[in-house]
Amino acid sequence: MLEADNLECVRGERRLFAGVGFRLAAGELLFLQGRNGAGKTSLLRMLLGLLPPEQGEIRWHGEPIRALADDYRAALCYLGHLNAIKEELTPLENLLAAARLADEELAEDEALDALEQVGLAGREDLACKYLSQGQKRRVALARLVKEKRPLWILDEPFVALDAAAVEWLAKLISGHLQGGGLVVMTTHQPVNIPAGAVRELRLG
């Protein structure tokens, strides 16, 4: 259960938003909407604990995330604008390194299976610098396939994906929701995510 109360965000001299709050239970999806510059990414960074809110509080299962620190971070998985993959490493190495650094168990055959699901079979051993934008995005998305953490925070996950991949990702997200997970995401594309309760929050 993720709760936010009366959040206020000030960047530089400007106040982006104030009085934002929501409550998200297991199996629910929160769509963050708003024009460019409304503060969607800033709100996501607050939920991640990277950006301290000017005012207000974020709680995970009733406890403030500041106090939970590592325990909260162990429950969340974040996919940002940036792919967080290393150009010099192969998709397989990237996936295994990311899991090890995030303190997650991921066996090599699980990683290979995840790459196959995102359509990168046969490219596991090619350095990522030789992949296209969309393929790099798929390497980043492959992390979600075996992800068991309950809270997913996704910033524009559909960018650079083709139609088939958008549909695949929507299915993956709805599968996660059906398994009792929580998802907070922003997107400018109209995407239909089957099943699960969908909440919307409009900023600005």
Add this chain to the structure above:
Amino acid sequence: MFKIILAVIGRDLKLALRRQADIVSALFFFVIVVSLFPLGVGPEPDLLRQLAPGVLWVAALLATMLSLPRLFADDFRDGTLEQLALAPHPLGLVVTGKVIAHWLVSGLPLALIAPVLGIQFDLSAEALAVLTLAILLGTPALSGIGAIGAALTLGLRGGGVLLSLLVLPLYIPVLIFGAGAVDATVSGLGGEGHLSLLIALTFAALGFAPWASAAALKIALE
């Protein structure tokens, strides 16, 4: 705790080996700067012997500086740093791993090649041994202190110059005791005292610097 440090070291070493140009260019810089001095000041053995510790140490400081701006910049640019900050362990441990990996690809090669370069300065075998030991013990402190500067200047334009202005003054104690150890050995006083102080500096830097860097990185990530 050690698992995460080892994971970071393993990843950074793998990346460094795929990008060998970075390691080799810092090493060549060191070799060339040191080799220019005997050519510039002339073949006077007494003068060269006197210059040797200072020249080798200053060149080692500058060579270490070369690779510092990239310590966090690559991870910052591709989003990996965010993921590391969101991993469920203290960011200071991650930085400790990165500092150790930085030393393995920058400080360690310098220490290994230093005795060969010392021969150009007509140093005795004993002085060469102390020089190597001093560089081996002092360079981890350089990587540690440098990490603070690299974290503070992360994401700034022209951060490279600012980084040298921030970090080089902090390198002065390492320079004094590092060069002093060789000087003391040459003059027959024995360099043990200087070496002990270098070890103390290295431990202080490795214990303290990662946490200061982690605090600076968190500000950069806001």
